[in-house]
Amino acid sequence: MSRRAAVRVTENFERNLDDIRRFLEEAELSSAFGDLLDLLFNDVIPSLEVSPQIGFDFLARAPQSIEADARIQALRRRLGPDSSLREYIVGDYLLLYTLSGERIHLLSIKHHRQLSFDLQALWLR
Incomplete structure (x- = not known):
């Protein structure tokens, strides 16, 4: 039996959950x-533990x-040769994790409609 990946939550991920x-x-x-929390604890995290490259x-x-190429190269250097940045779309949510x-670190989570709901306020910034 293969080992399960250890999933950790970052402070940013916790802030995203509050948002x-x-x-x-x-x-x-x-x-x-509540449905999101059920999804995370019952589906997402267990799936990542057994299939960490699912994203x-x-x-x-x-x-x-x-510019984008330079940023990608900088991210690759920062992550190191044995790490990857992955995205996982599940239901209405997009997750980023390393x-x-x-080891898996959950970095970010967003509801797909969070940005589109208030574009006018974003444009005025």
Whole structure:
């Protein structure tokens, strides 16, 4: 039997969960936050533990500009040769995580509608 990956949550991931909770409350979908927690603890984390490469390699995309290429190269150097940055889309959520050996760090989570709900406020910044 192979070893399970150890999944850890970063402070940023916790802040993102707080943001999602507030977002869902404002959209009058408070019960959806409990559903998200169930999804994370019952499906996402167990899936990552047994199949850590389930997410798409985020840095495998072809950069569309010199600036993007430079940022991707900087991220690769920062991650190191045995680590990857991966994205995992599950339900209404996009997760970013790093995979390094048998360690997974959940970096970020967003509801797919968080950005699109308030574009006007973002444009005014």
